[in-house]
Amino acid sequence: xxxxxxxxxxxxxxxxxxxxxxxxxxxxxxxxxxxxxxxxxxxxxxxxxxxxxxxxxxxxxxxxxxxxxxxxxxxxxxxxxxxxxxxxxxxxxxxxxxxxxxxxxxxxxxxxxxxxxxxxxxxxxxxxxxxxxxxxxxxxxxxxxxxxxxxxxxxxxxxxxxxxxxxxxxxxxxxxxxxxxxxxxxxxxxxxxxxxxxxxxxxxxxxxxxxxxxxxxxxxxxxxxxxxxxxxxxxxxxxxxxxxxxxxxxxxxxxxxxxxxxxxxxxxxxxxxxxxxxxxxxxxxxxxxxxxxxxxxxxxxxxxxxxxxxxxxxxxxxxxxxxxxxxxxxxxxxxxxxxxxxxxxxxxxxx
Amino acid sequence: xxxxxxxxxxxxxxxxxxxxxxxxxxxxxxxxxxxxxxxxxxxxxxxxxxxxxxxxxxxxxxxxxxxxxxxxxxxxxxxxxxxxxxxxxxxxxxxxxxxxxxxxxxxxxxxxxxxxxxxxxxxxxxxxxxx
Numbered sequence: 212x213x214x215x216x217x218x219x220x221x222x223x224x225x226x227x228x229x230x231x232x233x234x235x236x237x238x239x240x241x242x243x244x245x246x247x248x249x250x251x252x253x254x255x256x257x258x259x260x261x262x263x264x265x266x267x268x269x270x271x272x273x274x275x276x277x278x279x280x281x282x283x284x285x286x287x288x289x290x291x292x293x294x295x296x297x298x299x300x301x302x303x304x305x306x307x308x309x310x311x312x313x314x315x316x317x318x319x320x321x322x323x324x325x326x327x328x329x330x331x332x333x334x335x336x337x338x339x340x341x342x343x344x345x346x347x348x349x350x351x352x353x354x355x356x357x358x359x360x361x362x363x364x365x366x367x368x369x370x371x372x373x374x375x376x377x378x379x380x381x382x383x384x385x386x387x388x389x390x391x392x393x394x395x396x397x398x399x400x401x402x403x404x405x406x407x408x409x410x411x412x413x414x415x416x417x418x419x420x421x422x423x424x425x426x427x428x429x430x431x432x433x434x435x436x437x438x439x440x441x442x443x444x445x446x447x448x449x450x451x452x453x454x455x456x457x458x459x460x461x462x463x464x465x466x467x468x469x470x471x472x473x474x475x476x477x478x479x480x481x482x483x484x485x486x487x488x489x490x491x492x493x494x495x496x497x498x499x500x501x502x503x504x505x506x507x508x509x510x511x512x513x514x515x516x517x518x519x520x521x522x523x524x525x526x527x528x529x530x531x532x533x534x535x536x537x538x539x540x541x542x543x544x545x546x547x548x549x550x551x552x553x554x555x556x557x558x559x560x561x562x
Numbered sequence: 563x564x565x566x567x568x569x570x571x572x573x574x575x576x577x578x579x580x581x582x583x584x585x586x587x588x589x590x591x592x593x594x595x596x597x598x599x600x601x602x603x604x605x606x607x608x609x610x611x612x613x614x615x616x617x618x619x620x621x622x623x624x625x626x627x628x629x630x631x632x633x634x635x636x637x638x639x640x641x642x643x644x645x646x647x648x649x650x651x652x653x654x655x656x657x658x659x660x661x662x663x664x665x666x667x668x669x670x671x672x673x674x675x676x677x678x679x680x681x682x683x684x685x686x687x688x689x690x691x692x693x
Contacts (some may be wrong), residue, residue, distance in 0.1 A: 215600075231626050318657040422601065422629060470633075489648075491604050491624045513603040513626050520603075541622065541629065 212417055216396045219420060222249040227419035234422035235515040238389055242348025243418035244410050249313035250343050252397055253323065253477035254305045260346045263309055265298060265462055267326055269322050269445055271455035275301035281386055284453055285445045285466025286311075286322065291472070295319050296433060298386055300375050308382075310397075312435050326464070341382075342403035344396045346415060347426075349558065351393035355383075358413035359406065360529065367394065388423065390430025390556045428521065431483065431553030436472035437494060438509040438523055439483060446472050447525065449481035449552075478524050481509065482532070483552035486520035488545040489496035492538060498547070499537040502550075503529040503561065508538065517562070518553045523552065563594040564688050568661055571675055572684035573635045575617075579678060582666065586641055588673070589631060591623060591654065591661040594688045599625040602651040608665055612677065614638060619634035623654065623665060631671065632664060636674040642666040 214225035225246070227234060237243045255263065264272040270284035280301050286294045295315045300308040311319050316380070320337065327333040346355050356364045359381070366376045367383045370402055375384035382397035398406060411417070424434070429448075433439055439448035446454065446469060454469060455461070472478075486492050492511030506526030514521045526549075534549045553561050566572075571579040576595035580588040596602065604623040614620045614634035621632035643665045647653055654662040669675065679687065 226627075227600065230601055232603075232652075460641060489604060490606075493628065493629065513624075515626070 214417070217420070217431070218262070219249065220316070221370050222313060222331065222480065225417065225419040227421045229357070231419065231421035232515045233424070234418045235425050237416055238348045238391060238418055238422065238426055239555070240349070241515055242346060242351040242354055242393065242408070242415055243422075244415045245345040245347070245418050246342075246407065247395070248342040248400070248403065249318060250315045251311040251313055252338040253309050253311065253320075254302075254306065254336045254338060254344065255323075255327065255333055256336070258305055259308055259330070259332055260305055260307050263327065263330050263333060265325070265332065268299065269454045269463055269469070271461060271463075272299060272301065272307070272452070274455070275299075275300075277374075278303055279370070279375045281375060281384060283373075283555075284309070285439075285450060286319070287445070288322075288441055289464060290441075291338060291444040291465040291468025293439045293443060294322055294441060294447060296435050300384070301357050305345070309365045314436060317471060323496075325474070327487050338397075340400055342400040344398070344403065344407060344410070345387055345389075346396065346410065347389040347391045349388045349392055349395035351391070354410065354413050354415050355394055355396075355435075358409040375420050384484070388430070388432055389426040390432070391426075391551060391558070394549055417442050424517055427525065428512055429514050429516055429553065429555035431523070433477045433481075433523075434510055438525075441546065442478075444469060444472060444479045445476075445523070447479045447481065449523070476528065478528055479506075480522055480528050480530070481525055482530060483506070483550040483554060484511075484522040484524050484538070484547040485550050485554075486522070486538070486545060488540070488546050490520065490540045490545055492522040497539050497540070498526055500522050500526050500534070501531045501536065506536070514554060516558075517560055519533075521545065521554050522547070564597070564685070565659075566681050566685050566688070568681045569637075570654065570659070572681070572687075573633065574635045574675075574687060577633060577635045579635050582674065585672075586588065586666045586668050587636070587638070588666050589635060589664050590658055592684070596655050596658045596662075599623065599628055601626050602654045603652045605647040605654065605664070606642045607645070607647065608634075608649070610643055612640045612669065614640060623651075626651060626653050634667070635666075635678060637670040638667040639670075640665050640667050641664055657669040
């Protein structure tokens with residue numbers, strides 16, 4: 212399909228199939244599809260699987276009350292640092308499915324396997340036999356029905372956001388990493404090339420990793436390894452909403468540090484930045500926050516929708532929305548405005 | 563495939579040069595360079611009148627994914643910058659050897675051009691980078 216291929220955590224991944232900006236606009240205005248088969252799909256089964264995830268994750272799977280419901284969460288180390296972020300699906304009372312990042316696969320599996328062994332009575336099965344295709348954009352759902360069959364319309368169309376349903380061999384979820392409507396579809400790996408082809412014939416263009424990154428940044432979604440890692444807690448990473456500190460008796464791994472941070476005050480926060488001068492904000496550029504100290508850009512790029520540069524940055528807690536800071540842009544000071552993110556949702560600016 | 567016009571001179575840092583009838587030299591970045599960088603979103607041009615040194619940065623091109631310096635290919639003085647690129651940086655992707663040129667300069671020493679790569683040598687350089 213004419214893709215420019217890059218190595219991503221050992222996977223050959225398409226960076227773009229032509230123009231990254233055009234691919235970005237396609238997803239915001241119509242739809243596009245992403246081959247995200249590198250994501251690590253793992254099924255965990257056992258009678259006490261719910262209790263296991265209540266221990267393993269910072270968010271509380273007790274919130275998952277209906278089958279197919281999904282929850283976004285961080286998995287923390289004992290110091291409260293983020294090992295990975297993931298989506299967990301409640302399939303049934305003895306089966307939860309998690310979708311984790313690819314680049315962190317080895318350490319994730321080591322951690323989950325060790326925790327499961329200690330907990331006991333669980334089977335942990337990485338699903339090497341499945342592929343994953345995300346179809347995203349305002350027209351995405353219609354295109355999926357058109358390409359893969361009207362039979363999907365009733366079960367998949369009825370899904371609320373962040374839910375999944377199994378239809379035959381397809382697992383269809385209303386999740387995504389773009390801030391647009393659409394599905395993420397997990398399917399048997401052997402059916403993936405044909406499914407991809409059917410979607411392509413229905414007029415769904417393939418979208419590369421490049422546009423995937425600008426879409427998620429505009430949507431204000433964290434990227435593991437850039438916006439958070441094992442040295443940062445979710446509270447310092449704009450992910451406080453994904454941490455369930457109630458009930459207080461749920462002693463999930465990493466909790467102590469979070470309780471302490473909460474009591475003493477979280478020293479750093481993740482904020483949005485909008486560049487007011489010309490140029491492009493980039494990862495690791497320093498942010499001078501006047502009297503409040505210094506921060507650093509964790510994800511910076513050009514926003515194709517807004518047509519100027521935006522970023523996520525970790526800055527001292529004293530920095531407030533609306534403040535102006537200065538970024539060292541390749542040796543030149545540039546003015547940025549601190550904003551609440553997301554920057555873009557459902558095709559429209561949130562600024 | 564990279565597009566490498568036969569009648570231009572090239573640098574190892576992927577600029578092209580074209581001698582003009584008035585004695586000035588037009589400079590831009592090559593098809594290979596813009597292809598590697600992808601969609602351009604910002605171009606910083608040198609000031610007209612600026613004195614530049616061979617091999618020293620005199621501008622910046624930024625794509626969605628990366629920033630890259632543009633180097634003065636030879637010593638001289640900038641006589642014109644292509645201000646079209648300030649508002650339409652994508653012109654570099656669309657027409658890097660034409661409307662996407664970056665600046666014109668007056669060489670301090672015309673013979674400096676002879677020390678640069680010809681199309682054949684540049685083609686070999688691009689081929690070697692692909693391995």
